[in-house]
Amino acid sequence: MAEQLPEHPDFLWRTPEPKRSYDVVIVGGGGHGLATAHYLAKNHGITNVAVLEKGWLAGGNMARNTTLIRSNYLWDESAAIYEHALQLWEGLEEDLGYPILFSQRGVLNLAHGEQDVRDSVRRVQANRLNGIDAEWLGPDEVAKLCPIVNVSDQIRYPVHGATYQPRAGIAKHDYVAWGFARSADAAGIDLIQDCEVTGFRTDGDRVTGVRTTRGEIACGQVALCAAGHTSVLLDLLGVRAPLQSHPLQALVSELLEPVHPTIVMSNAVHVYVSQAHKGELVMGAGVDAYNGYGQRGAFHIIERQMAAAVELFPVFARAHLLRTWGGIVDVTPDASPIVGHTPYANVYLNCGWGTGGFKATPGLGWCLADTLAHARPHPFLAPFALDRFVTGALVDEHGAAAVAH
């Protein structure tokens, strides 16, 4: 018998009718929206809150991501928010009373060339000075941690080493989302599904109501947590942000006996693999080049992914691709999120997490709830304001996030 997933609780959430008015309306019932709701109630006692979801709860990127959690980002600003998130992950199961299967199995980011090595050492050193666990490992040490990685120098792009963050891990995405949802629901927050936002009622520099497919809802504050669909909402508000929505694909194999004890990422050959709890190999692919809202991408990206996987992990040759799917990631020019004020005084923006939104979930939820409660950006979010594109003070994580996940 294979390892089994824990059962979900007997009760998760109500299916309420929307009220006419809420103090806070969160648009988007994905991980970020649900986490924000949870922390609004838990940290700030704010419960007159609705989370509006156009489809089913946590059915967008939250249901489609490859669940990697790490905080080994290059720049101080990124490291702060992702490390805050990682520390919350470490206590999240207890906080939510939900078995989220957070497994800290470590992540290896492989380096394949001289410049990869320089970039890796640079990031490891920055992480350490920021108090984040990080090590630089040579090929032999990589092989010790993950014996199935091909560290031979006979492959096309030999592995020169890797960065290693031992505290990185994976969690079960549905369980995380449902844990946040259950907690928010239990606190009295209304999670409203099949409720698409179709417009906003504005009064000067404030939004006073949200128009939805289930009627108009008056609001004190609005938080936009719509990931790939953020631009659609911003268009309704007449606000422009540097966002492009792209398809991002992922895939799983069938269930296999344990072969892969950690998480391996490689920017150079575009592969990212972990083995989930039940035994399936979970892999993320690269972003499709074109804009797309179709939740599907091109198959040549999957094929290239498979070539890279078999090259790095020869044992995967006869593993089978069981299922592929796609999400919609909202990408910014500097590969860092946009969080904070909008031109509307009571509307907060949270978007642009690209391929990295899942790992930030609790950290973002915590800080965005704090931002809403105090009507000013949490210090960890301040560097990610929209106006950085005007000043030029970008947080350019391209080097660290080419295959971010």
Next chain:
Amino acid sequence: MESPVSTETLRPTGALDGWAGRFAELPDSVALLAEPFHAMVDVRTADPAALEGLVGAPLPGPNAWTGGERVTAIRLGPDEWLLTSPFLAPPELEAAARAAGAAALPGARVAVADVSAQRTTVRLRGAHARDVLETGCAIDLHPRSFGAGSAAVTLLGQAGVVLLGLGPSDYRVLVRSSFAAYLAEWLLDAAREFR
């Protein structure tokens, strides 16, 4: 300071000189032959008629090539052709193209660049030639779609190529010289099934 005098002339070498032996092991159904030292000149112009005299025929339209007696013209883009010749030396072909271009319509500029060493040429023919190409070329190579006189700038495996249809089961592949060894390896591997 005395300089040692070199008695040897500077002999040209082809990008696939080292591959002849492995090519020779292939059966006739997938015959591979390196064809080095074709002069090639890239021509950009809005007045292709100016070059008709040099080529000996109107310059070809989309996805086509035209062969004159000494010079072949391959369409690369809407205002771009590649002239090739196994008979002329690169400077001769370049000079001829420039001379022809000088007669172009007023305002129809002709830009000419010698690119003889930019690409190298491989000939692939035999009953299984198309089968080999179809393992890595996405365009429709059925003789009704791609026959003698057809040309395509496209991908073969992971190399950019100019592919020419010469006749039934007969193709010429022009590949960037730096990719030539990769493509040779790739073609030999694709041909394994027919050995």
Next chain:
Amino acid sequence: MQLIRCPWCGPREEVEFHYGGQAGVAYPADPAALSDEDWARYVFVRDNPKGRFEERWSHAAGCRRWFTAVRDTATYRFER
């Protein structure tokens, strides 16, 4: 996996093309005259509609020519 119609070479596989994002974003006539806000808008901000989108593509592995095409970002369909 689209079959994209190059105006010069005809339909070719998507892998032969390079995506160029929104079409018709003109380089400002006098960048020096722009405010930082307006310059940032030119440099970084592009439309991101769900639906009809006028885009630039380049037939990178073919004739290397840029062209404009209209595509639906929800269905991925090109308008013919």
Next chain:
Amino acid sequence: MSRVDGYGRIDRTRTLTFTFDGAQYTGHPGDTLASALLANGVRRIGTSVKLDRPRGITAAWGEDPTGLVQIEEPFPEPMLLATTVDLVDGLVARGLGGRGRLAEVPDTARYDRRHTHCETLVVGAGPAGLLAARTAARRGDRVVLVDDRPAAGGALLGTERICGRDALDFVADTIAELRADPDVRILPRTTAFGHYDDGFVLALERRTDHLAEPPRNVSRQRVWRIRAGHVVVATGAHERPVVVEDNDRPGIMLAASARDLLHRYGVRVGREIVVFTTDDAAHGAAADLEAAGARVTVVDPRPGAGGSATRQAQVVGTRSDAEDGAVTAVTLDDGTVLPCDTLLLSGGWNPTAHLFSHVRGALRYDAELGAFRPGEPLDGVTVVGAANGTFDLAGCLAEGRGETPEPVARTTRVVWRTEGDPARQFVDLQRDSTVADIARAVGAGMRSVEHVKRYTTIGTAHDQGRTSGVIASGITAELLGVPVESLGTTTFRPPYTPVAFAALAGRERGRLYDPERTTALHAWHVEAGAVFEDVGQWKRARYYPRPGEDMEAAVLRECAAARTGVGILDGSTLGKIDVQGPDAGVLLDRIYTNLMSSLKPGRVRYGVMCGVDGMVIDDGTVLRLDEDRFLVYTTTGGAAPILDHLEEWLQTEWPELRVSLTSVTEQWATFPVVGPRSRDVIGAFAPHVDVSNAAFPFMSWLDTEVDGVPVRLARISFSGELAWEVSVDGWHAAAVWQRLLDLGAPYAITPYGTETMHVLRAEKGYPIIGQDTDGTVTPQDLGMDWVVSKKKPDFVGRRSFARPANLDPLRKQLVGLLPVDPDLRLPEGSQIVELTDALPPPPVPMLGHVTSSYRSAALGRTFALALVKGGHARIGERLTVPVGEALVPVEVTGSVVFDPEGTRRDGEPGVH
């Protein structure tokens, strides 16, 4: 043995031996592992993943949710369905408990892909598909017909007759006609697993596993990439069971699968068979099995269904007292217990509409059918036959011909489950998920089938919900009290059936994983014993170790040669772009930060390019060849992106400029000849050229001929030394290189690699774009204000220099670092902090990082380049670089650590 004479298409004249779970059995060519096991009376295949219950074969082909096996010989492969494994001699397999095992040795089988084009692709060679293929072929289409089984025919395996003939004769005749057409390609054993836009279908052909001795030079599996004008989906339907209590025992199977096993393999799945059906098709299966010698009892709750022997009842449970856990009796709702060794179930049919759904075809619920079928038609796609919900043979044939069939009254009664203990009513047999699980999900508040799926895991296993998906929707709807159509079903996504990673990788493995680009001198470098480095796709010689030398020793030697004698580098990988036209100078002025139009023919200028964001993207030299012609050198990595960058601006922004761009990267091989003795070598190489400083000054070039070969000489230096770049067409590269080596021999000319090049340039503070920059660095940050024109009104990136963040004095700037310990080489990438004896607790403020770091032969010490906050103002200060546990003090210097006055550029004083 349950093999029946006179049935099946196996070759009974030959016997194959195989091993399953350690025991030896025999079968015949044409068998699958499943049919051979059933023929040997083996009914229990494995155990279930969660509850450890025995599981057998539930279906005859890819829809089977239970018969998972691990292949051990001829090569380990996990999680295959016994029903789809061709039996070969020596096959060793074992049943699985839900998880497979990967091989520990490399898979040496070949895999490849193949493109093909057709006007019509037909997926499925059943009656509808065969007719569709024949119709298309007869109208002159190129046709590809794929079918996932070894032989065509689909469901035409029973006792059907077509136009008065045996159906199999019809199949044979049709296939023969298609085979005779050169424009028809028939691909058996080929599964269309993914359907994408514009008629693109991917199909996996299994080419060798069924062969006794698979040829090594033929791919084991091939992915067909089919581009079709029109796709005909004729993929049939999957039978749907009725869920009954304890429906997961071995010996319980879909009715049509039992029929399939009989007719394809001559296997009668039982002697005492109960058929429980709410649909007509299973009555045919019952009749066939009876004819083959089984005792069959048909249970059908529909009044008047079947003959008089049919019991009008429902099965509500099963029992087993067999050792292997197989069914030994069923219980009916009237309390009757019927002993049996097999229970066949049929609750109707689910159209196999995956390939329609992959391209976003909407499925709609058909309440009469109890299934989802294709809704609004899609352009370029036709769904025919059972895949379209058309189940009668005449209707299938009509749809295959492109006609609209007569409507046929439906007689299926839709029954998702019968009475019983929901905790023992299995919906997804592979995930051990039951009706009770669905009830729990609904009780927890789940209202969407996607949530129910995730809560219960139904449909997430190997079979991806083929038999369970609709039933789960139906039962959920029942429990919620809503119509099934309001719930919908979960989405079908590629692949239709699992595909091996290696098959998708194809030939892109090992050396063919990614192209290796090589220069015209590659063979020489190999011969010379070069150690290569990957620079993008290029293989570049990094250094040339002599016996006993490590990299450090070799590089020190190579550096010393270039600084004291003469060295030579293969610099051919640098990108080269021929820029021609009356407006060439205008274009370059807009692209480079400095002025290029003022360059005189015969002269060379160094330039920097930025993106619109003002960050450096490339640098290199520009030669003006003529009034209207320039040769632009890019970095090695920049060759393709910079050409694209120029084309993009030229074509989309400034089409009025009369300029054309041509890549000449491989046209020209380029060899820097570097060092105080380079003048001697060049002088000997081109004796007719005056190489004196006066006649051939720095940053000038000329064309000449050597032995009749055109050669370009340029006085460019990336090392600070007297140097020439010799350029020659690629044909003559090897000969010219050798000539330069011969002529340089008296001066001990030393070939050097990229590592030495990097040291020499770093000593002079010349940045490498991508190493000393990271996309956040401006020319000013590099200390290159001099390369930014103050005269030009605009160029790409200029406006960004005026943004607030660009004016911040604490921007990171390129400086030199000298470790206080001259023997200590800082690791590249190291972070830099304020001078300290002990690090404060984190977060420690960081000032920048080491971008380049080397041991310098010329300086006799180590040095580094670094990007440091406000670095230009910190020259002379000391900072700390943490290296491991050590805190290394370093001194900030200017970025030029060697010959800052530039005295060596024109050669050693006194020579010439």
